[in-house]
Amino acid sequence: MKSDLPRLMAAHNLDALVVLGPDGLGAANTAFTYFTGATHVTNGTIVVKRAGEQVQTTLVHNPMERDEAAKTGMQLVSIANYKMQDIVRQMHGDRLAARVEFMRRLFADLGVSGHVGFYGVCAVGPTFAFLDALSREEFIDVVTEYENDVISQARKTKDAQEVALIRQACRLTEGVIGQTRDFLRAHPVKDETLVKTDGTPLTIGDVKAFIRREEAAAGLDDPGCIFSIGRDAGVPHSSGNPTDPIRLGQTIVFDIFPRLIGSYYADITRTWCLGHASDEVLQAYDVVMKVHDTLAAAFNTTRMSYEFQEQTCDIFEAAGHRTIRQDLALANGFVHSLGHGFGLDVHEPPSMSLKGMRPDEPLEIGTIITNEPGLYYPDKGWGIRVEDDYWCNPTGQFECLTEFDRDLVIPMPG
Amino acid sequence: MKSDLPRLMAAHNLDALVVLGPDGLGAANTAFTYFTGATHVTNGTIVVKRAGEQVQTTLVHNPMERDEAAKTGMQLVSIANYKMQDIVRQMHGDRLAARVEFMRRLFADLGVSGHVGFYGVCAVGPTFAFLDALSREEFIDVVTEYENDVISQARKTKDAQEVALIRQACRLTEGVIGQTRDFLRAHPVKDETLVKTDGTPLTIGDVKAFIRREEAAAGLDDPGCIFSIGRDAGVPHSSGNPTDPIRLGQTIVFDIFPRLIGSYYADITRTWCLGHASDEVLQAYDVVMKVHDTLAAAFNTTRMSYEFQEQTCDIFEAAGHRTIRQDLALANGFVHSLGHGFGLDVHEPPSMSLKGMRPDEPLEIGTIITNEPGLYYPDKGWGIRVEDDYWCNPTGQFECLTEFDRDLVIPMPG
Numbered sequence: 073m074k075s076d077l078p079r080l081m082a083a084h085n086l087d088a089l090v091v092l093g094p095d096g097l098g099a100a101n102t103a104f105t106y107f108t109g110a111t112h113v114t115n116g117t118i119v120v121k122r123a124g125e126q127v128q129t130t131l132v133h134n135p136m137e138r139d140e141a142a143k144t145g146m147q148l149v150s151i152a153n154y155k156m157q158d159i160v161r162q163m164h165g166d167r168l169a170a171r172v173e174f175m176r177r178l179f180a181d182l183g184v185s186g187h188v189g190f191y192g193v194c195a196v197g198p199t200f201a202f203l204d205a206l207s208r209e210e211f212i213d214v215v216t217e218y219e220n221d222v223i224s225q226a227r228k229t230k231d232a233q234e235v236a237l238i239r240q241a242c243r244l245t246e247g248v249i250g251q252t253r254d255f256l257r258a259h260p261v262k263d264e265t266l267v268k269t270d271g272t273p274l275t276i277g278d279v280k281a282f283i284r285r286e287e288a289a290a291g292l293d294d295p296g297c298i299f300s301i302g303r304d305a306g307v308p309h310s311s312g313n314p315t316d317p318i319r320l321g322q323t324i325v326f327d328i329f330p331r332l333i334g335s336y337y338a339d340i341t342r343t344w345c346l347g348h349a350s351d352e353v354l355q356a357y358d359v360v361m362k363v364h365d366t367l368a369a370a371f372n373t374t375r376m377s378y379e380f381q382e383q384t385c386d387i388f389e390a391a392g393h394r395t396i397r398q399d400l401a402l403a404n405g406f407v408h409s410l411g412h413g414f415g416l417d418v419h420e421p422p423s424m425s426l427k428g429m430r431p432d433e434p435l436e437i438g439t440i441i442t443n444e445p446g447l448y449y450p451d452k453g454w455g456i457r458v459e460d461d462y463w464c465n466p467t468g469q470f471e472c473l474t475e476f477d478r479d480l481v482i483p484m485p486g
Numbered sequence: 487m488k489s490d491l492p493r494l495m496a497a498h499n500l501d502a503l504v505v506l507g508p509d510g511l512g513a514a515n516t517a518f519t520y521f522t523g524a525t526h527v528t529n530g531t532i533v534v535k536r537a538g539e540q541v542q543t544t545l546v547h548n549p550m551e552r553d554e555a556a557k558t559g560m561q562l563v564s565i566a567n568y569k570m571q572d573i574v575r576q577m578h579g580d581r582l583a584a585r586v587e588f589m590r591r592l593f594a595d596l597g598v599s600g601h602v603g604f605y606g607v608c609a610v611g612p613t614f615a616f617l618d619a620l621s622r623e624e625f626i627d628v629v630t631e632y633e634n635d636v637i638s639q640a641r642k643t644k645d646a647q648e649v650a651l652i653r654q655a656c657r658l659t660e661g662v663i664g665q666t667r668d669f670l671r672a673h674p675v676k677d678e679t680l681v682k683t684d685g686t687p688l689t690i691g692d693v694k695a696f697i698r699r700e701e702a703a704a705g706l707d708d709p710g711c712i713f714s715i716g717r718d719a720g721v722p723h724s725s726g727n728p729t730d731p732i733r734l735g736q737t738i739v740f741d742i743f744p745r746l747i748g749s750y751y752a753d754i755t756r757t758w759c760l761g762h763a764s765d766e767v768l769q770a771y772d773v774v775m776k777v778h779d780t781l782a783a784a785f786n787t788t789r790m791s792y793e794f795q796e797q798t799c800d801i802f803e804a805a806g807h808r809t810i811r812q813d814l815a816l817a818n819g820f821v822h823s824l825g826h827g828f829g830l831d832v833h834e835p836p837s838m839s840l841k842g843m844r845p846d847e848p849l850e851i852g853t854i855i856t857n858e859p860g861l862y863y864p865d866k867g868w869g870i871r872v873e874d875d876y877w878c879n880p881t882g883q884f885e886c887l888t889e890f891d892r893d894l895v896i897p898m899p900g
Contacts, residue, residue: 092610100514100607112710112725135815136822139724152815160842167843168632190614193514196506196606200617201632203610218582218615281705288702291695296526296748310553311526334710401549401566408550428574429581 073231073438074106080222081122086215087186088179089222091118092194099293099334101193102416103223107131110334112140116151121184130182154178172205179211189215191223219431220421228413228421229438234336235463238415238440239473241338242461244290245328246476249342251286252279252326253482256318256346261484266318266346276301277314283328292330295418298341299326305343306450308408308457320347320484323454325446329418337418339442340474341459347484353454356447357480359391360456363445367410371443371462371470373435378427384410384445393447397426404449411442414461439464440473487645487852488520494636495536500629501600502593503636505532506608513707513748515607516830517637521545524748526554530565535598544596568592586619593626603629605637633845634835642827642835643852648750649877652829652854653887655752656875658704659742660890663756665700666693666740667896670732670760675898680732680760690715691728697742706744709832712755713740719757720864722822722871734761734898737868739860743832751832753856754888755873761898767868770861771894773805774870777859781824785857785876785884787849792841798824798859807861811840818863825856828875853878854887 081089093116095101095108107118107129115134120127133141135152142148154174163169179185190203207214230238259266259274266274279299287294300312305325318324327341343360345353363384370383385395385406394405409425422439423430435441446457460474495503507530509515509522521532521543529548534541547555549566556562568588577583593599604617621628644652673680673688680688693713701708714726719739732738741755757774759767777798784797799809799820808819823839836853837844849855860871874888 103609112712112723114723134723135817136722137724139718139721150815155814157814157840157842165842190610192610193607194610195517196604196608196613196617197630197635198632199610200604200614200630203614204630216611216614216618218612221611281703284702284705285699288698288708289695291698294702294707298526304553307553308550309526309528309548310551400569400571401564403549426571428571428579 073229073234074226075231076226076229077120077127077222078122078125080225081120081127084189084215084217084222085187086189086222087122088184088188089118089120090188090190091120091223092190092192092199093117099416103191103193105334106223106227106416107146108144110332111143113137113144116141117178118146119178119182119184121182132178149178149181168201168205171202172209175206176209176211185212187215188212189217189222191221224421227415229436230415230440230463231438234415235440237332237336238338238461238463241292241330241332241336242340242473242475244292244332245330245338245340246474247290248283248286248292248330249326249328249340249476252283253344255279255282256344257482257485259318261320261347264320264347266320273317275314275318276312276316279318280312280314287330291333293333294330297326297328297330299324300455303450303453304455306448306453306455307403308446308448308455318346321345321349323349323353323456325455325457327457327459329414331416331418336416337414339414339418339459339461340476341444341457342476342478343456343458343480344482345480346482349481350454352452353456354480356449356454357456359388359393360445360447360458361478362391363387364443364458364460367445368443368460368462368470368472371435371441371464373437373464373468375434376427376432377422377424377435378430378432380424381410381426388445388447404451406446407448408446411444411459413439413441415440435464437464437466437468487643487648488640489645490640490643491534491541491636492536492539494639495534495541498603498629498631498636499601500603500636501536502598502602503532503534504602504604505534505637506604506606506613507531513830517605517607519748520637520641520830521560522558524746525557527551527558530555531592532560533592533596533598535596546592563592563595582615582619585616586623589620590623590625599626601629602626603631603636605635638835641829643850644829644854644877645852648829649854651746651750652752652875652877655706655744655746655750656754656887656889658706658746659744659752659754660888661704662697662700662706662744663740663742663754663890666697667758669693669696671896671899673732675734675761678734678761680734687731689728689732690726690730693732694726694728701744705747707747708744711740711742711744713738714869717864717867719869720862720867721817721869722860722862732760735759735763737763737767737870739869739871741871741873743828745830745832750830751828753828753832753873753875754890755858755871756890756892757870757872757894758896759894760896763895764868766866767870768894770863770868771870773802773807774859774861774872775892776805777801778857778872778874781859782857782874782876782884782886785849785855785878787851787878787882789848790841790846791836791838791849792844792846794838795824795840802859802861818865820860821862822860825858825873827853827855829854849878851878851880851882
């Protein structure tokens with residue numbers, strides 16, 4: 073969590089962090105919004121400086137965005153103070169050299185020197201060229217890390233305020249899930265297909281439009297969701313074919329992962345069969361829920377995260393299903409990871425994938441992860457995934473943040 | 487436009503382009519979505535290879551996303567073919583070395599060698615570490631460009647399909663602007679303030695919630711908008727204070743920039759005064775519209791883009807207003823650029839800012855830019871901006887893509 077930053081910076085031998093902007097509009101630069109919160113600061117640079125056991129956080133902002141910058145509570149510096157046009161002129165029109173010179177002056181003013189780590193989500197080419205030029209200068213040592221960098225490590229555990237926001241995102245998301253189920257059940261059935269008032273079939277596209285509207289009304293940002301039926305439900309990241317009709321008895325995989333506006337995500341999946349389900353699906357659902365419940369009870373902070381993936385594969389294989397550890401290209405069986413961390417991004421460390429694919433690490437107090445086992449048989453026309461969110465609370469217990477029921481078969485009225 | 491890629495790649499002496507994923511969910515990695523379109527491909531690498539006067543485009547995708555990958559129409563390679571777990575093992579658990587080795591094998595299979603440019607919007611630290619490692623290898627020459635890279639240059643002009651999507655985004659956005667105006671006018675007025683049915687004031691927060699719902703219903707992604715009133719309207723990027731009541735006679739700056747889901751933006755601003763406006767604001771509005779209309783008529787492909795900013799400052803200064811070219815930290819007067827390109831990002835080249843701050847370049851056939859002069863006097867409690875979108879069509883004429891009326895004073899019923 074953020075309060076770990078002084079310790080982490082010391083452990084990584086860093087004197088300062090620099091998070092490059094912009095935030096990319098729509099808060100895609102989450103290393104940036106980790107410090108600013110959900111404000112309309114689109115342009116800026118964040119400097120975090122270690123000073124003993126404290127950190128000092130400065131936002132260098134565009135003067136047009138001074139009101140938004142003030143909302144962050146950070147120490148502010150207007151970029152206008154640096155008269156970029158003059159610096160460009162002094163550098164004979166070389167804007168890359170001017171940006172390096174700007175950093176030199178800024179760091180001198182802020183007292184930043186030594187080992188400086190760089191972060192953010194930015195355009196690859198310009199950023200590489202900039203850091204490459206900066207690393208040839210003497211006034212700081214540019215530090216970048218391929219994995220497990222300071223900000224990722226801080227973000228891997230959530231503080232009380234972050235957990236509260238994620239809980240809020242879960243509650244609002246469950247509201248939308250419930251409204252969606254009610255919406256489906258409100259449609260009459262003709263020839264095993266849900267129909268609209270004009271007699272035409274209700275489609276995936278209709279349902280997704282409904283979901284988008286309900287998300288907006290709830291104050292949730294919608295990055296798209298997965299609402300796929302039948303064969304498409306058997307392909308984990310198939311988002312669903314908009315023209316497909318909603319038919320009874322088919323598996324529907326509904327994976328919804330919105331966030332509070334510019335802020336924290338929820339990530340929840342339910343599998344539904346409207347009216348009835350086949351015995352094959354009912355049996356497979358029991359296996360998925362057995363894995364789900366077994367792993368939820370098994371989560372702890374002593375085992376490496378990949379061990380939970382191993383345990384998941386053990387159970388599925390014992391039940392006669394093939395798994396991704398047997399074949400990375402597997403299409404029929406359990407074909408993905410058990411879960412993943414999330415927060416300001418929908419996928420964050422830690423991961424629970426196969427050993428070696430990610431840094432080996434235990435889950436920790438403050439971790440928030442998904443638990444989302446699934447079985448996929450596209451050739452048989454079905455798929456199942458059930459996903460809940462868990463938080464490792466300060467006592468080391470894994471609390472389920474998701475409250476929505478896990479019923480597979482949704483009875484249709486009448 | 488995309489059809490320029492073979493020519494641009496040849497001019498930049500590039501044999502191939504690589505766009506690194508992921509797309510960041512919510513289509514923030516627009517160099518990626520430029521090739522994939524609005525699909526749910528969250529994980530992947532795009533390789534564009536020059537072969538004579540053609541380009542070959544390959545998407546290396548996660549097998550879970552095979553259905554979404556197929557929608558792109560690109561040549562597909564499943565990352566599962568490369569058995570990453572085996573490569574990691576061969577590299578003794580060094581995942582960075584494994585990623586480099588994966589690229590070596592991929593490029594060998596695709597026949598990629600020589601000068602390879604790298605693009606995308608990605609995490610700074612891991613990407614710098616990766617490209618740094620890759621640039622020490624012999625199998626390709628890593629090319630990055632600080633400005634004016636091949637993909638930015640291609641994107642600077644839009645083809646017919648892109649223009650059609652931006653027109654569609656403009657129409658839908660104007661629908662929301664009109665609904666918002668109707669929504670305001672539907673509220674009764676008490677003591678010069680709009681009130682809700684419960685008698686409490688209508689607030690900026692209420693209006694923004696309405697806008698979000700209407701955008702969702704229209705199929706638009708909402709990255710937030712600016713709806714600010716009075717003094718806040720005088721700070722260009724103040725997004726508005728949610729608790730502020732909507733009062734008659736105050737300037738409202740409404741800057742709305744949604745996009746088609748995962749696709750192209752519109753960017754439109756209107757300034758409204760409900761009921762009535764002061765003489766000072768009416769006169770300033772005339773100046774802003776004079777600049778707006780003069781510049782719209784002046785746009786051409788022969789002058790450098792910064793010359794339009796110079797001309798804008800000339801007119802404002804002649805009318806007695808201070809401008810940003812006199813003071814980069816200016817808060818009262820004309821304080822920003824005349825306009826900017828947009829497309830898959832809401833801010834794209836070309837810019838129309840001061841000379842030297844961006845690459846000097848003319849507008850071109852296919853350019854889409856905003857024209858958004860404004861005047862800001864926060865201390866007097868008002869701000870004005872009027873923004874329309876223009877496309878330089880194949881005959882070199884600048885067509886206005888925005889149709890919504892530019893009326894300042896909105897009469898209230900009764």
